[in-house]
Amino acid sequence: MRGYSRGQGNRSAAGKSDGRRKPMNAGHQPEWRPKTKIATGESSGIASSNQKADSSLTVECTSEKTTSFTTKPDLDPLLQNQPPLPPVKNSSSSTDNFKPMPDSSQKADNDSKQSKSVSTVDNNSKNSNHMYPIPTKSEQGMELQDGISEKGKQIGDISKPEDTNHASSITRFDICPKKVNTGGIKLKTSLLVTNREKRNQMKRAAEGPNIDILGPGMVLMKGYISLDDQVKIVKTCRELGIGDGGFYQPGYRDGAKLHLKMMCLGKNWDPQSSEYSEIRSIDNSKPPKIPDSFHGMVKRAMQDSNLHIQKNKGKIIPSMVPDICVVNFYTKSGKLGLHQDIDESRESLDRGLPVVSFSIGDTAEFLYGNERDIEKARKVNLESGDVLIFGGESRHIFHGVSSIVLDTAPRMLLEATDMCPGRLNLTFRQY
Ligand SMILES: O=C(O)CCC(=O)C(=O)O
Ligand SMILES: [Fe+2]
Numbered sequence: 001m002r003g004y005s006r007g008q009g010n011r012s013a014a015g016k017s018d019g020r021r022k023p024m025n026a027g028h029q030p031e032w033r034p035k036t037k038i039a040t041g042e043s044s045g046i047a048s049s050n051q052k053a054d055s056s057l058t059v060e061c062t063s064e065k066t067t068s069f070t071t072k073p074d075l076d077p078l079l080q081n082q083p084p085l086p087p088v089k090n091s092s093s094s095t096d097n098f099k100p101m102p103d104s105s106q107k108a109d110n111d112s113k114q115s116k117s118v119s120t121v122d123n124n125s126k127n128s129n130h131m132y133p134i135p136t137k138s139e140q141g142m143e144l145q146d147g148i149s150e151k152g153k154q155i156g157d158i159s160k161p162e163d164t165n166h167a168s169s170i171t172r173f174d175i176c177p178k179k180v181n182t183g184g185i186k187l188k189t190s191l192l193v194t195n196r197e198k199r200n201q202m203k204r205a206a207e208g209p210n211i212d213i214l215g216p217g218m219v220l221m222k223g224y225i226s227l228d229d230q231v232k233i234v235k236t237c238r239e240l241g242i243g244d245g246g247f248y249q250p251g252y253r254d255g256a257k258l259h260l261k262m263m264c265l266g267k268n269w270d271p272q273s274s275e276y277s278e279i280r281s282i283d284n285s286k287p288p289k290i291p292d293s294f295h296g297m298v299k300r301a302m303q304d305s306n307l308h309i310q311k312n313k314g315k316i317i318p319s320m321v322p323d324i325c326v327v328n329f330y331t332k333s334g335k336l337g338l339h340q341d342i343d344e345s346r347e348s349l350d351r352g353l354p355v356v357s358f359s360i361g362d363t364a365e366f367l368y369g370n371e372r373d374i375e376k377a378r379k380v381n382l383e384s385g386d387v388l389i390f391g392g393e394s395r396h397i398f399h400g401v402s403s404i405v406l407d408t409a410p411r412m413l414l415e416a417t418d419m420c421p422g423r424l425n426l427t428f429r430q431y
Pocket of ligand 1: 326328336341357364366382399400401425427
């Protein structure tokens with residue numbers, strides 16, 4: 001999959017990589033570490049780690065750590081007050097100046113240059129990362145993030161007391177915890193908002209897909225996934241996500257964590273080795289299969305994008321049948337450094353088989369460009385229902401998520417799914 005050794009060091013400097021996604025120095029909080037490629041000079045677009053409760057929605061997420069793991073699990077302060085999960089078995093875009101990315105044969109060269117030029121220091125990690133190691137009992141109640149104090153009881157509700165001091169457990173996450181009555185006021189989505197969303201939905205359906213060609217082989221299909229399908233995707237990911245091989249907090253060998261939760265379907269991508277495998281080594285789980293319904297959606301999106309490209313006399317993107325889907329969940333402070341997706345097979349990369357990306361929930365500020373350089377990257381908002389495809393000449397594009405825009409998910413989606421505030425992203429690839 002991705003050639004990310006996702007995560008980079010700093011939001012204002014960059015991480016490094018040794019060409020096989022070497023982890024950052026211990027204690028850093030990388031965003032996303034392209035296998036070899038790490039964002040540089042990222043001084044803007046940092047997710048603000050606002051942990052204040054959403055005034056119009058009461059949403060909680062859950063996690064419970066259960067399985068053995070080689071690095072310390074993190075605690076997301078957003079994920080609290082939930083019923084426990086079942087135990088785990090041990091086992092606005094601009095297109096000017098856009099140029100295609102170098103092909104994979106240039107990768108090694110790029111990697112070595114990049115790894116020399118980037119910094120590994122992450123000065124902002126504590127304040128910009130929503131993920132913190134599960135505290136020991138004595139640490140419970142400490143200030144976790146952005147001055148928001150998390151009470152020990154809330155933290156204790158997530159992990160069983162006997163687990164809290166172990167560095168050998170995996171934390172699992174429920175992206176759609178059932179709402180629990182916390183005594184707060186729950187505001188229903190207003191009729192006005194609901195009607196507006198419905199109108200927009202109907203307008204989109206009537207007008208047909210709104211498609212932008214961002215570059216050769218790179219297509220953005222705005223609002224392409226219907227709200228009904230978004231709901232189905234979220235519900236499916238939620239079910240898969242709480243089972244074996246479900247969402248967890250990925251980390252690197254040195255214990256540094258990615259700023260997101262992840263689950264792989266089809267094959268597992270291992271951030272520690274930058275390789276795909278049939279089994280997730282941290283808990284010996286087998287990744288769930290990619291649901292048939294997802295295959296249908298990906299196929300249709302590829303066909304529609306190519307129809308549009310053909311109409312515009314462009315070069316069509318080769319189609320693929322995904323055998324990998326990486327599902328990321330970004331909470332409010334989630335992010336992902338610039339990286340390339342280059343861990344798929346040489347053949348897949350050389351043929352330019354596309355990555356097809358579905359965005360659901362809160363909007364992401366998505367960066368992309370020809371270089372691993374934040375300053376030179378373009379930015380486009382990926383909103384709920386958008387599909388982004390990059391293949392062909394853009395297969396090696398650098399890309400990442402600089403921030404999640406709070407409170408931008410369709411209300412109807414949140415009400416229908418109870419999804420936590422944040423963003424779900426699915427990237428499909430063929431190995
Ligand atoms: O969240 C996104 O939009 C990008 C995800 C991504 O680049 C990846 O999973 O490789
Ligand atoms: Fe990627």
